[in-house]
Amino acid sequence: MAMKETTKLIPAYSKVGPNGLLTALKNGGPMIWLSCLIMGLGNILAGQFIKGILFLAIEIAFIAYMVIPHGGAYWLWMLPSLGDTATEEVWNDDLGVYEYVIGDNSQQILLYAVATMAVIVFFVIFWRASVRSGYLALSVKRSGGKVPTMKDDIIALFNENIHKLLMAPPFMMLAIFTMIPLVYMMLMAFTNYSALNDHLILFDWVGLQNFAAIFDSTSAIGRQFGSVLLWTLVWAFFATFLNFFLGTFMAMIIQRPSTRLKGLWRSILSLTIAVPQFVSLMIIRNMFKDNGAVNTLLQNLGFLGQGEVLPFMTDATWARVLLIVVNLWVGIPYTVMQVTGILQNIPAEQYEAARIDGANVAQQFRYVTLPYMIFVMTPYIITQFTGNINNFNIIYLLTGGGPTYVGDSAGQTDLLVTWLYKLSIDKQQYNMGAVIGIFTFVVLAVVALVTYRSSGSYKDEEGFK
Amino acid sequence: MAKKPASVKTTKMVTDIVVHLFLVIVAIVWLIPFVWIIAHSFRGESTGMFCSTFFPKEYTLDNYIGLFTDIKTMNFPRMFMNTFIISIFCCLISTFFVLAVSYSLSRVKWTMRRPYMNMAMIINLFPGFMSMVAIYFLLKAMGLTEGDRIPIALVICFSAGAGAGFHVMKGYMDTIPKALDEAAYIDGATRWQTFTKITLPLCKPMIVYQVITSFMGPWMDFIFAKIIVRAEAQYYTVSIGLWKMLEMEYIGGWFTRFCAGAVLVAIPISILFMITQRFYQEAMSGAVKG
Structure with a gap:
């Protein structure tokens, strides 16, 4: 259902018609063009002093930030090289001591440059708003209407705005x-910011080199990437489908009409959810x-001799099975929580009909329950x-990714995400961590896009007009 | 239904017995870790991880007492207070953010509405740990990673992303009929008034759910906290503390106290969780009844 706009823009504004940036530039005349350079000019001319001065203040602050020493312009200027001067000890003849001359810090340059870009984006948003707002105010004034005051604007913030x-x-x-941080990390994937070869203070752009290394199966990192990716997918497959089928099975057993104490079994199971996972x-x-x-x-029970142990954490296969x-x-x-609700929604007539046709319990599950569940549960x-x-x-928390072979950074049970964590935090190979993060995103995005597009909530969303 | 022959009855009884036996085994498997940790939190014979029997032989309260009195190496009461304070701020900020974003997306038509939702979806797809290092650098550049400003950094860390986690709340607000809002506008209400006087009261069960969920966040997370707090023991949250107790150097003397601490954290969190479930179910049964 379409929502009616019963409260409109401040009445004075709504009389002037379209108010996009292009309209403003086309119809605004010299004063508006000038206000592209001096933000807030239009507002001041129309009598909106506070608003105009605020816009002007934003512009002055922005320019000041860009031009001060070690301000925005400096960081952007340093961005292509990421800094070249290393911190050095320099002999000071007058004092007779060695002095440290602080060199460049690439990590800082990159971070500040990204922040500066964000500042620029925000400034452009304000700039656009100021031109439009000046145009609106001037048009209202020209057409003889009452120019909204600061108070009107603030009231509008609690209403239509x-x-x-x-x-x-x-x-x-x-x-x-x-x-x-995300943009920063993505850029990091194109540098050699890593403890390898001592690039922790000064590092450079290396283009797609890191991505090439990941896909090169002869390099150490490429070989590990292959096995980690494979295990990640195997893990996700087993973890998801075993959970789904066994969880459904459990839910149906509890759901059976002749099962007693249904609530008790369900609450015992939900205890696992309630207790913090890390505990x-x-x-x-x-x-x-x-x-x-x-x-x-x-x-103690005699299944194992004294000193004999099962290698749950030290053998790769044991560890993987244990994880699953x-x-x-x-x-x-x-799964039980999810499925219970859905099972109750399956129309009883369908089972009735199946029974009349002579279907046994297994057939009822195969031809009634399962298709319904798969239909409803696919997004889940x-x-x-x-x-x-x-x-x-x-x-x-369980295996820490281990067991790990000597010389590898990835353990036998590491997923892409845990490997990413190890590479960045323990090994300080930030560039490789970033590459793996981007790769994980790509895998997830493909899966999610397919789901999201076909999900009901996305389609319903189109109805909001 | 027609009376069944005896053999069918027997089969049914056998199935019932098998099913209930199975459920008992399942229940034991699911409960054992909890029973085990509660038992060992009262263990009296040794404080290390190793215990020669599955259940301890002697029971004592010393582990709980030690946890609160031996505060030189591990100040558990302080960690508890740290986490509690951080959680409260976190919960206020996150809840406000989620409500503000959800209302704007569910009720107001604006140009950037769809781009914002797509952006949030993309952000949610990146592994959260990926930007962790960058967030640390950023907080460091702002001077928030030193001394008594660490708790502020933690609050920011736990609540900054709330603006992208609007899905459940927005979905709920979407179910509130728009006609209610329109009626209010006709009566001369402003948007702000419909937000505070109509939408918020109708969202009560979902707000409770949101409040508790965001309150629980800092109790559960140990990864962000570990990176930001580093070695500054006086700003540890409970989860870092518990994690520390299991590290090589402490585990010998602290394992049973870890069990005690875990029990003490798990109890309130589980209770809060049960409450959220109640309100969640209430919310799912519809915003406006009848």
């Missing part, structure tokens, strides 16, 4: 603490260590799949 008021803080935070996973990790509770129990099994322990409750399964590709917690 409420989205500007409400969106500003969250968007600013998102821009500063999510978007700038339960750290407990489980300690239970499965070589001298942990599980091996102790098996020894523990992930069942973590994930089945979620794909979300789970992408979630598992990104499943940092369980790997990091």
